[in-house]
Amino acid sequence: MPNGFRSGGQAHISMGTTSAIGAKPSSEGDLVAIELQAEVQTRSSDLERNQPQQDQASDPLAPPPAKPSGLIEGFGHLSTLTYLSAPDYPHRLEVDFAAGRARTWLGVGSEVDLQRIIQYRLGGRVFHLANQSDASLVLADGDLRAVTLGMELRRALLEWPGGLDWKIEGDVAKAAFAPMPGQTDLGHVEIQLEPLDSKREPATRQPLWIHTFDSQGLSFQSFQVLSWQKLHGRLWPRELKFFAATPDGLQAIWTEVIQQASTRTYVDRFFTPPDRRDRSHARLDSSVQEIDLATTTWRRMDFPHPLELHAARKAEASLRSELARALPFGQELELEADIRLLLNSNGMIEAALFLASSPVLPPPEQWGTRPASMALATVVEATNSIAPGVLRALQLEVPAGTPTDQPYVRWIGSDLKKVQVVLPLRHKD
Secondary structure, three states: OOEEEEEEOOEEEEOOOOOOOOOOOOOOOEOOOOOOOOOOOOOOOOHHHHHHHHHHHHOOOOOOOOOOOOOOEEEEEEEEEEEEEOOOOOEEEEEEEEEOEEEEEEOOOOOOOOEEEEEEEEEEEEEEEEEOOOOOOEHHHHHHHHHHHHHHHHHHHHHHHOOOOEEEOOEEEEEEEOOOOOOOOOOOOEEEEEOOOOOOOHHHOOOOEEEEOOOOOOOEEEEEEEEEEOOEEEEEEEEEEEEHHHHEEEEEEEEEEEEEEEEEEHHHHHHOOOHOOOOOOOOOOOOOEEEOOOOEEEEEEEEEEEEEEHHHHHHHHHHHHHHHHOOOOOOOOEEEEOEEEEEEEOOEEEEEEEEEEOOOOOOOOOOEEEEEEEEEEEEOOOOOOOOHHHHHHHHHHHOOOOOOOOOOEEEEOOOEEEEEEEEEOOOOO
């Protein structure tokens, strides 16, 4: 989630400047990716860059503990952002929150030209994962406070009227943010509410505007809430407009539409960058890896009967043709070249999972959109079927109480000699 802060008289956006990440036309008329414009000053030491997180019991910066099972309650949403400076290049924003935790993913482009920035908050630490990088950086000082304040602005809006200790006077609600572990005052938030109606309780009125102020009382960031929607039995914002504070006042940066939102149960490690996850608890050898799966729009197509691995690969073309015919008249959908082959309990292939080249919100009829999550994976030889022991090895690593989706295989390399076997861990909505 792009986050701004006021420093030295300039407005910054820490997941990209006030310019979009985006893409722009080349002189030949093709779309070419532009450089990410992140202005994060990391100021992290080399010793901090790739160290696993400390045990929570001995770490003063740790967030509140998760359940003993490693699960934690929270909520998340998927949005489309349209930068006012780049209206033709919509960006995708994915946000997840739990107690003392946040994860934001901002990206643009499809499978072949994706650019993305990910930021994680874990207690008193914030990590930045730059585009095309697998090594996270620790933010410090002003950047740490700025990114956190931006995350907490969004959390406060989404949790209204809960979350913070709100004091309501007339049409204005105010609350102080809880200090981050190891930090001093973070700042406060003010909400401009709908006009008072004698027939309604004050706290049931919805925000029209929400503003954040830093620890010195300087204006920082704001959302204007243009409309609300009911999803899964509760109200969520739908249309937003984001503003950053500048010396000349609030500057509009983007408009946003929240297209999916729900409460969820997460695997706690989802809120830690992959390069910092502690795997000392692992019971298996190093061939089993923990990976992150991106948000995907998918369609399952079943084979008439279970097939061996190589036979399923050859039969996939006929399913792809059938899929194209099944789309509504006039609708086109660009597919990833790489498909997933779904495994049954005997290690045979029973279906193909086709993925759109980038998530589609809302998805077409008979398609689904799956939020980003974690998975367990291992690479094996591409034999006719996947040995039951491979699936058992992955299941042994699943945190207690964590639901899983159906395992699948995907081809590794062009010689088709190896496959990656993946067991997705599913957030519970």
